Amino acid sequence: MVAPAAVTGAAWSTALGHGLDAVWRRLLAGEHGFVEVASPHRLRNTLAAVIPPHGEGPALRLRRLAVETLGRALARAGLVADGADTRFVLGTSLGAWLDDARERELPLHTWADEVAREVGAREAPVSLSTACSSGSDAILVGAELIRSGAAEVCVCAGVDVLTPSKRLAHSALSTMSPTRPRAFDARHDGMLLGEGAGCLVLESMKHARGREAPLLAVFRGAGSANDAASMTSPDPAATGARLAMERALADAGVAPVDIGVVNAHGSATPANDRAEAEALRALFGAGPSPLVFATKGAFGHTLGATGTMEAIALILALREGVVPPVAGLEQPERDFPCPLPMGRPVRHEERLGLSLTLGFGGFDTALVFEVPR
Known part of the structure; x- marks a missing residue:
């Protein structure tokens, strides 16, 4: 067993809203964020869980969601981005890469570099892409950086946006439901896509105690x-x-x-x-x-x-x-x-x-x- 880490900040951007408590109340009420989203392609289902407004391109959208969510998580933790012992770990599946010509000319980690600079990070972030586990792996990597002594604070985030290519691909794979998602239900027939961002701020226990940080979890x-x-x-x-x-x-x-x-x-x-x-x-x-x-x-x-x-x-x-x-x-x-x-x-x-x-x-x-x- 190795030393645990303190969770001192959290934020998300979801199709049900952005506030931790407000979104949680909607989850408890059994609400969902699916709406009709037009597509130029023939899809198994045109429902998706999107975050309004939805008019900008996927690359700008990915960056904006990341910057806003990181900022709220840092504020919740009472920290600033440019701390000497702070590292960022940012994950996405493919983000905007499939649907933006500029993105495909650049390394996949470019979006993360730009987001880190915009929020004021001192160092380039750790960037990762492990499909749907990218967000979880961002937390895993951040915890390991703290445990190894490479950082005292790690801002760990996963971000992704809805794009035409992802909708078309999941429709073609038949992983997209023609009805509604019903996890673990006898009638389950697939998922529907959404977009969002989530961020956890992890700190070494010593660092968190030293500044009397708010403790959300361990x-x-x-x-x-x-x-x-x-x-x-x-x-x-x-x-x-x-x-x-x-x-x-x-x-x-x-x-x-x-x-x-x-x-x-x-x-x-x-x-x-x-x-x-x-x-x-x-x-x-x-x-x-x-x-x-x-x-x-x-x-x-x-x-x-x-x-x-x-x-x-x-x-x-x-x-x-x-x-x-x-x-x-x-x-x-x-x-x-x-x-x-x-x-x-x-x-x-x-x-x-x-x-x-x-x-x-x-x-x-x-x-x-x-x-x-």
Whole structure:
């Protein structure tokens, strides 16, 4: 077990709004952010969860969402971007790269460099792209920088935007639902895309205590794996997802029985839901089952942003002692191994939770957080 990190700031930009508390109330009410978004292409579904206004190009949009979200997270933590011991770790899946000719002429990390400069960072950021696990991996990398002594503060963010290419690709792959997302429901038939940004500010415990920083949660550990089963499909045996969770628990120094809440990937594609259920069954089947919830039915699948957004949702669920209902869930799969909140929020008294992200290419990442009681 290695030293934990303090979570002292958080912010998100979502299709349900931007304020932590305001968005959380809408999640608890079972709301979603899907609206009709016109497309020049024939798609399985024209619904998407977008953040208004939606008129600017994807490259400008990606940068603006990142800058605004980073600024709010830093303000929440009571920090400035140009601190001597502060590093930025910024992740996206492909961001605007597929749909912007200028972006394709530049290295994929250019957007992150420009965002870091705009917020006033002293050094170039660490930039990463691990498909849908990019946001979770930004947190993992930030925590490792703190643990290694390379930084005292890490601003970890995942950002992604809706683009025509992503909509067309997921429609062609048949991962896009022709109806609505229904994670872990017997009628699940795919996901719908969204856009957003999420940011967590991590600090070494010594640094946070030294400045009497506000403590939102404690980052306890992380684990990752790659099952490499397919470019897009998960390993049906869920080996990578199980290993990622087991490694996260080992890193945090806790056992499966200690985890009370899980924020699942919950993409609502049949293949992903089955694999995730198998991983949860393998890890928690022998003991008490944690309460499992998912937010893609509300936010849409935000690709490179989903890991940070779901980490924030998990922290709020632990802090508030309540989990939101899984939007769209009406007929839970009979063999799902854990309790699911359906139709209404569910209260709990748990302190430890896990967030799991499953990305294309087999990128699986799990994060463990704790809140004081």
